[in-house]
Amino acid sequence: MKNKFVKNWGLKIGSFLFAVVLWIIVTNINDPVISYKATDIPVTIKNGNLITDNGQIYEVLDGTDVIDVVTIFAPRSIIDSLDDSNVVAVADMNDLTSVNTISIKLSTNKHNDKLESIKGSIDSVKLNIENKVTKSLSLKANTTGEVGEGYMLGDVTTEQNLVRISGPESLISQVSRASVEVGVSGFTSNISTDADIRLLDEDGKEIRAASIDKSISKVRVNVEILQVKTVPVKYVVTGIQAEGYRLTGQIESTRDYVNIAGRAKVIQNINEIEIPENVIDVTGAKENVTTLVNLKDYLPDGVILADEDFSGNINVTVFVEQEIERKVTIPVEDINITGIPEGYEATITEPEDTCDITLVGLASELDAIAMEEIEATADVASWFESEEMEEPDRGNYWIPITITVADETVSLGDEVLVRVHITEAE
Numbered sequence: 001m002k003n004k005f006v007k008n009w010g011l012k013i014g015s016f017l018f019a020v021v022l023w024i025i026v027t028n029i030n031d032p033v034i035s036y037k038a039t040d041i042p043v044t045i046k047n048g049n050l051i052t053d054n055g056q057i058y059e060v061l062d063g064t065d066v067i068d069v070v071t072i073f074a075p076r077s078i079i080d081s082l083d084d085s086n087v088v089a090v091a092d093m094n095d096l097t098s099v100n101t102i103s104i105k106l107s108t109n110k111h112n113d114k115l116e117s118i119k120g121s122i123d124s125v126k127l128n129i130e131n132k133v134t135k136s137l138s139l140k141a142n143t144t145g146e147v148g149e150g151y152m153l154g155d156v157t158t159e160q161n162l163v164r165i166s167g168p169e170s171l172i173s174q175v176s177r178a179s180v181e182v183g184v185s186g187f188t189s190n191i192s193t194d195a196d197i198r199l200l201d202e203d204g205k206e207i208r209a210a211s212i213d214k215s216i217s218k219v220r221v222n223v224e225i226l227q228v229k230t231v232p233v234k235y236v237v238t239g240i241q242a243e244g245y246r247l248t249g250q251i252e253s254t255r256d257y258v259n260i261a262g263r264a265k266v267i268q269n270i271n272e273i274e275i276p277e278n279v280i281d282v283t284g285a286k287e288n289v290t291t292l293v294n295l296k297d298y299l300p301d302g303v304i305l306a307d308e309d310f311s312g313n314i315n316v317t318v319f320v321e322q323e324i325e326r327k328v329t330i331p332v333e334d335i336n337i338t339g340i341p342e343g344y345e346a347t348i349t350e351p352e353d354t355c356d357i358t359l360v361g362l363a364s365e366l367d368a369i370a371m372e373e374i375e376a377t378a379d380v381a382s383w384f385e386s387e388e389m390e391e392p393d394r395g396n397y398w399i400p401i402t403i404t405v406a407d408e409t410v411s412l413g414d415e416v417l418v419r420v421h422i423t424e425a426e
Contacts, residue, residue: 023412031075033116038070038084043104044124057132057168059211064125065091068422073116086110087118091125100127130168137163137178138198141221145185152181152261152306153184154224160216162195167212168379173213176202182221191223195400226261228306233258233295233314239283241320246362246409247282248319258295259306266302273298275316282318290317325413326366329354335401335418339381341392343425346380349396350419357403358413365407375404378418396421 043065051058070087072079086109091102101124108115141156163178180195196218199207235251258273275298280291296305296312305312332348332355340346357376359366382401384392398417 001281009065009290031077033073034076034079036072036074036079036082036127038072038087039068040121041067041070041084041087041089043067043089043091045093045102045125050093050096052132056129057211059128059130059168061126061128063147064122067104067120067122069121070118070339071120072118073114074111074114078111078114081111082108085345089120096127100129101125102127116265124296127167130170132166133169133172134164135172135175137165137175137199139163139219140177140179141195142179142181143184143223144181147184147225148186148188150228151188151225152228154226154261154304156182156221157221159220159222159407163219164215165199165212169210171207171209171212174201175199175207180219180221182223184223184225187223187225187348190225191221193221194218195221226304226306227264227267228261229267229270230257230259231270232272234272235280235316236275236277236283237280238277239281239285239317241282241285243401245286245320245322248321248362248364250319251414252317252319253314254316255295255310258310260299260303261306262300262303270300270303280318282320285318285320286317286322288317290315321362323360324363324366327356328359328371328374329356330371330374331355331396332415332418335376335378337378337380337420339379339384340422341380341384344392344394344422345425346420346422348378348418349421355401355418357401357416359403359405361407361410365410367412368403368407372419373406376401377404378420380420380422390424394423 045060045065048058067089070089072082072087074082088107088109090105090107092105093102095102101123104120104122106118106120108118137344139161141158142158143153158180165172165175165178177200179198179200181198182191182193182195184191190204197214197216199212199214201207233253233256235253237247238374241247260267260270260273261346262270273291273295275295279293282289282291293316294312295313295314299305332351332353335355337346337347337348355376357370359374378399378401380392380397380399383397384390396419399420400415400417401412
């Protein structure tokens, strides 16, 4: 029996080895090693706090936190059970090199021990490491476009006026200001909206970087839109000029009309801007008086000046001239005698032919008077009353004359008397 077991020993070993080789061949034929390519595999960076805890910040360069292609070699049975989601890429900050790179470790989250190999198109993550800084910026709101015709922009405000940004020192140092923009084209009523906060450099170019953190990314902006209206400016002149001087009635202003703006319900009830008494004062004036007036001081509540380039200052000039005297001669026969008592007659006996009178007024007024417009009157009844005479007596009386001209601002200078002879009527 023993002889049978050991008989043909060499043949038996050869048969065993042949069987093993045949099994390997059959196995490889049925489950061969093949490759699988996974694409766009993100790299997880571990222990980033090793950088941030030191007051620094890191930024991945050249998109090296994503591997374009990862190639896996494994038996078909393993490959068939894998997809992109099973590929794991990790870069650990503990492996950071002096040139700021971290090697990438690749694996799969299942059957990793059965892989023949796994390799990526890149093998390390490149970093830029800088000091992390924080900066506070005031927010400025800007508008684009034009509001509706007959309207203008009022106050443009943000509900928060500061934004804090933090990030790499090289980027934060480039940020000059923060702003928001609101389009107002065609609007005729107030706007309230949320707007994105934009970071700008000194040249107004926007800076966009994922490594910059903002305390707020949006802010509510309120835009006031006001109705515009054109109204006249009214002046009230007060005071009495020096004796012998008069106002010509001419007033000149650098602005007779002004554009104002406000809410519609306020503007509709305003028809003029009035400069009140005592602002333009000509007391004791002997020459033209010019007063500097700021219209802003006299605008109603809720109303502003609509012209951005107009400060509100205007000069108002009140013209003052000295009165002059002019002697004229009128025929005595043209002097009317009125108020003659009933039953009496009256005639002027002196002067005999003509009467010289002095007119007082502004030169322009006197130049405009024609002789035929002058009406001279001797009022007997008024003179008797002033003298408290109840019954006239026959005789001669020196009675003052009065004049009437078309321009009532012209007056008679020195008193002029004519002798009136009164007799009983026949």
